[in-house]
Amino acid sequence: MFSLLALPLLAVAAAVPVSRQDSGGVKELWLFNDIRVSDANAIKTAGYDTVIMFQLGIFANASLAYYGDEKGQNDNPVLLVDGGVYVEDIGLADIVTGYKTGTTTIDRTEITIVSGNVFWQRIQAMVEANGTGPDTALYQNFAALKTAWNLDAINDDDEENYDVSSTVAFAQMLGQIGYKFTTAPYTNTFFWAQVGQGINDANLYDRSYLQCYDGGEGNDPGLWAFEVGMPQVPLLWVTNTDKPQDGNTPAQVQSQMQQWKDTYGSNIAGGGLWNDYDIYYNNNSYQTYAQALEAVFG
Numbered sequence: 001m002f003s004l005l006a007l008p009l010l011a012v013a014a015a016v017p018v019s020r021q022d023s024g025g026v027k028e029l030w031l032f033n034d035i036r037v038s039d040a041n042a043i044k045t046a047g048y049d050t051v052i053m054f055q056l057g058i059f060a061n062a063s064l065a066y067y068g069d070e071k072g073q074n075d076n077p078v079l080l081v082d083g084g085v086y087v088e089d090i091g092l093a094d095i096v097t098g099y100k101t102g103t104t105t106i107d108r109t110e111i112t113i114v115s116g117n118v119f120w121q122r123i124q125a126m127v128e129a130n131g132t133g134p135d136t137a138l139y140q141n142f143a144a145l146k147t148a149w150n151l152d153a154i155n156d157d158d159e160e161n162y163d164v165s166s167t168v169a170f171a172q173m174l175g176q177i178g179y180k181f182t183t184a185p186y187t188n189t190f191f192w193a194q195v196g197q198g199i200n201d202a203n204l205y206d207r208s209y210l211q212c213y214d215g216g217e218g219n220d221p222g223l224w225a226f227e228v229g230m231p232q233v234p235l236l237w238v239t240n241t242d243k244p245q246d247g248n249t250p251a252q253v254q255s256q257m258q259q260w261k262d263t264y265g266s267n268i269a270g271g272g273l274w275n276d277y278d279i280y281y282n283n284n285s286y287q288t289y290a291q292a293l294e295a296v297f298g
């Protein structure tokens with residue numbers, strides 16, 4: 001968090017070399033492809049330190065599911081946690097815990113909850129009806145998922161519901177369970193600033209991954225850092241066939257990330273890539289993209 005007085009400092013930071021940030025920084029890959037389909041070993045050894053799975057579903061009874069079918073377009077969720085018990089038995093837990101074990105550069109795993117399909121609406125309804133105490137199904141199911149997957153964080157990719165108080169209460173519940181809380185905004189700085197102020201805990205809400213493509217095209221991570229009060233990890237879309245004009249080669253990723261880092265210094269906390277599916281199906285390399293991030297963020 002920083003005050004309005006920090007704005008002139010941003011401008012100063014832009015003008016001088018910033019050696020303190022020359023090493024370190026998030027290097028993240030979004031796992032859009034079904035994790036059962038992708039080559040986990042190739043992803044583990046490419047150079048990323050964080051992977052974030054797309055996506056976690058939540059039913060009205062608080063049971064949790066993985067919607068990882070190819071490109072996220074198959075409505076065939078895998079039930080993960082039901083009635084407080086981890087029930088999935090087709091190998092997902094082994095894949096997820098495996099990202100951080102054996103030969104790997106990954107030390108942090110997350111899964112995202114997106115709003116387009118009512119999940120944040122359901123969380124709001126559950127929080128308002130029953131709260132977030134340890135006796136609620138919501139709490140117990142997220143606790144069971146944490147134990148089974150050894151996850152580090154739950155990511156909030158709310159793109160539509162935008163309810164501050166239930167989001168803050170939910171994040172605080174996640175913190176009690178032992179998760180970190182992260183966000184993946186593309187618009188609505190007012191909402192995300194209120195969430196940050198409501199949580200008011202940089203150890204719990206420790207990362208903001210800013211979409212700088214598609215709906216977030218043109219987002220300026222330095223301006224966002226100022227407006228929401230925390231450093232940003234900008235996300236770029238890799239070369240793809242869905243919106244080729246939004247795609248970035250590894251060289252373009254490196255160049256854009258370097259420019260943001262040179263301009264905004266410590267307000268850029270790393271970089272991330274949307275997404276593994278497009279890297280693989282366009283015959284590009286997880287490793288070459290990871291090297292583009294490593295070149296900037298160490």
Ligand SMILES: *[C@@H]1O[C@H](CO)[C@@H](O)[C@H](O)[C@H]1NC(C)=O
Nearest residue numbers: 059060061062063079082083
């Ligand atoms: C919760 O809802 C899901 C989806 O409808 C269902 O499969 C599951 O059996 C329900 N679990 C409980 C404990 O009610």
Ligand SMILES: *[C@@H]1O[C@H](CO)[C@@H](O)[C@H](O)[C@H]1NC(C)=O
Nearest residue numbers: 060061062125126127129130
């Ligand atoms: C609230 O808790 C009650 C009792 O456990 C349960 O029947 C109900 O479905 C819960 N409501 C929501 C919205 O989760």
Ligand SMILES: *[C@@H]1O[C@H](CO)[C@@H](O)[C@H](O)[C@H]1NC(C)=O
Nearest residue numbers: 240241278280281282283284
């Ligand atoms: C990737 O390579 C495969 C096998 O050579 C080919 O069939 C496919 O069309 C290629 N994909 C793209 C997007 O170029």
